[in-house]
Amino acid sequence: MKRSTLSVMETFKERKSDRAFSQKDIDSQTLSDLLWCAQGKNREDGKLTTPTCRNWQEIRLYVFDSKGVSLYNPQKHTLTSVAKGDNRGLIAGGQNWAADAPVCLVLVADLDKPKSYDVRSQRMAAVDVGICSQNISLACAAFGLATVPRATMDIKSICQLLNLTENQLPLINNPVGYPAGK
Template sequence: MKSMFMVFLFLFAGLTTGQDNGAIKLPEPDTKGGVPLMTALKNRASNRNFDTLSLSVQQVSNLLWAAYGINRPESGKRTAPSAMNWREYTIYLFNKNGVYIYDAQSHTLKKILEGDYRSYCGVQDFVSVAPLNLVYVSDFSKLSRIEDEEMKTMFTSADCGFIAQNVYLYCASEGLAVVVRGMIERDKLHSLLKLKPEQKIILSQTVGYPKK
């Protein structure tokens, strides 16, 4: 029994920390779990009180897939709608180990920075305590067929709202704490991520276990 337990720990550790050129291949999302939709909607709420306990790698996989994963492989379309199929968003994940980009095509996290930069994701104290922060970055260079900047902002803001709501519903289903935030030092974060001028930080979202 002890040897089997040690094998499990080894495999779990390898899954959560094993990297190839800074990339972490996530397990397949569990699309059969969760509570009924109406129950998730009933439980959906913002919570700013977070425990420091980390999420499991399966929870991270499910969370990112729910947020912006590919649910129709034949077309590459996502769990969140996108105006004119722009697919203009990149999700950055911040945890205590580093900063990652979520690659939906390979369902992989690609590390771009080593170290704890969670405090860059917002000005509230809980941002650096919670285990995980998501930052939603829109690439305005992909917003084709529309010239009016105000219209572009409206459409891409709606797209971000769909992603954030997917995260809310997953967290409601999983019993996790979550809050979406607009209070971000965007210039500081833009510089950290080395974003291009046409890449704009829209919102951030903090996820973790609720504090007991």
């Protein structure tokens, strides 16, 4: 991966919530880099760019775009289609500007992966998802992309669309696109 990016200090300076997106598509290499930053495999032992509690690796990262929904596999660095059609309206959940983003990354805490369901585990999964979302925000800042971490979304409809169990919890989404006007 070769990419000219900002320094760490410049990246943190640029990190912000941006809620206005251009219609320009994100090219596949940029999306690929963004997914790797979010939670790609970065070591031979299979560990990831984002830490997780006891290395549960319980975050399901879904990519919503105008054509469908895909699930990211961090170990293989691949996307698998799981639903067809433009479902970005479910992510907007009333904040209509969010559906303008060409891509939306949805982070689902999958407690069925560690099979650990108590309140403490739920909290740790929320921490893990928060760290992953911040990876996304910082990568976007470095790549000149706009994003905002969001709790708002139509959770019931998303669970139905993705056939999620009651222990697979959509917690945060990050709409991603180029900033409006660019």
